[in-house]
Amino acid sequence: MNSSKTCEFCEEPEHIERPCPLQLVKNWRKLQVTVPKLSNYLYLIELSNAFERLVESNTPDPQLSERHQSFINRLEEFFQTQFPGSKLETYGSCINGFSTGANCLDLSLTFSTEIKETSLDASHERGTGMIESVSKLLTNNETVLEIQDIKLIYEKIPVIIFVSNKDGLYVNLSLSDPLRSASTRLVKEYNYYAPQLRTLNIVFLTIIKNCLNLHSRERGFSSFTSSLMLIYYLQQKGYLPCLQEAYEGDTKPEIIGNNCNVWFQTDRDVVAKIWRPPNDNITLAELWINFLKFYLFEFDRNKYHVNISSLKPTEHTEPIKYLSIIDPFLKSRNLTATIKPKVFKMLFKLLYDTLIYHSTDRGMSPNYVTWTESLFFPAAYEKHLDPILYILLDEKNPSLRGYFNFYTSRLDY
DSSP: OOTTOOOTTTOOSTTTTSOOGGGOHHHHHGGGGGSOOOOOHHHHHHHHHHHHHHHHHTSOOHHHHHHHHHHHHHHHHHHHHHSTTOEEEEOGGGTSSOOOSOSEEEEEEEOOHHHHHHHHTTOOTTSOHHHHHHHHHHHHTHHHHTEEEEEEEOSSSOEEEEEETTTOOEEEEEEOOHHHHHHHHHHHHHHHHOTHHHHHHHHHHHHHHHHSOSOHHHHOOOHHHHHHHHHHHHHHTTSSOOTTTOOSSSSOOOOEETTEEOOOOOOHHHHHHHOOOOOSOOOHHHHHHHHHHIIIIISOTTTEEBOTTOSSOEEOSSOOSSOOBBOSSOTTOBTTTTSOHHHHHHHHHHHHHHHHHHHOOOOOOSSHHHHHHHTTOHHHHOOSOOHHHHHHHHHHOTTHHHHHHHHHTTOOO
16 A cells, blocks of 8 residues: 555545545444433523524515616616626526625526527637637626626536625626526425525535535535435425425426426425425424434435435445435436535534534523524534544544543543
8 A cells, every 4th residue: 555645534544445434324323322302391492582683684685675676777778788688697606595795696597599509609618718709798897887807717517606786796797507496496396495594505505514624615515415314304204295206197297407307396286285294393493403414413424325216215225434415307417426526525524513502401501692692603613532533443442432421421521
């Protein structure tokens, strides 16, 4: 073995020829014994209320929505003078129910068939000629449009980012993508069946933003990615139906977009015949804590994809490194494929820290505001155990487990 090589996850050389211990679910399951058992219903209610207040503080300002629409109208008028028949469509968290009131806008530009066919003849080698033309057009007219900081970023789907001079509005502009549009509508429809979904996702995104000291593009976890994790968990526990399987008869309906079937059930009467929500009065806090446990200890991410298009677990056909989240319509697209190993490592450590902190009933803090704020910075407050260090030490010396269990039994929760 070349001693100069180290594991991309933990930077240790010992297991370079085999999976890193941090990748294996079985090693994380050893940590279940450290999680406090919650029985105080009043604490669960207080925790749930804190989550609700976070959502209230993130509710979009109506004036902000008006400014967004005014900007969209001006930009659409400009594009229509350049490309007759073109339209702007809002997608993503702006309209799918996960908006946090941030001054950010996701837009998609759709062209008429005639313009699209003409422009494709001049596409560049990477097939991005159209968006490069739009980016150049914006750059040449930034004074007229009152925008600045225009950049073209080549991601899975190329996107133009820029800022409005008037109110600092951040804009992500991509070309028409039926899959994005369908995904936005799908997530919005799931919000109808489980209103808790928005609250849980805002809690999740807030904690990720506060505790993972990474640029949003480096984190790689968008509101869409996190919503898929939550939807899948709620489906597996019976709190959500699978809308792509909720059809009557033997043949699944089809609506084709980008060579994919983007159909999902929008007839709520049909869904009501197929699916009934549990009648168990579970609190938001319990749903959240069980979500953390699901991905840390229960869900076999070494074997299955996160795939909301099917209630039946979807097995991997190829080895994966940490967590595979499949696009609900384009099954060949793993939305987490480009996320760096260090981000996965940090994410699962954060999930564990959050689980311990939120599962620990310390009684009401004398300073209620401080306690509430601390809930969304758990990595800064949870100091009991480094799960990554334990897993790596345990891999080298299994006898440490006995000492570890002795230690955790005496933690002052």
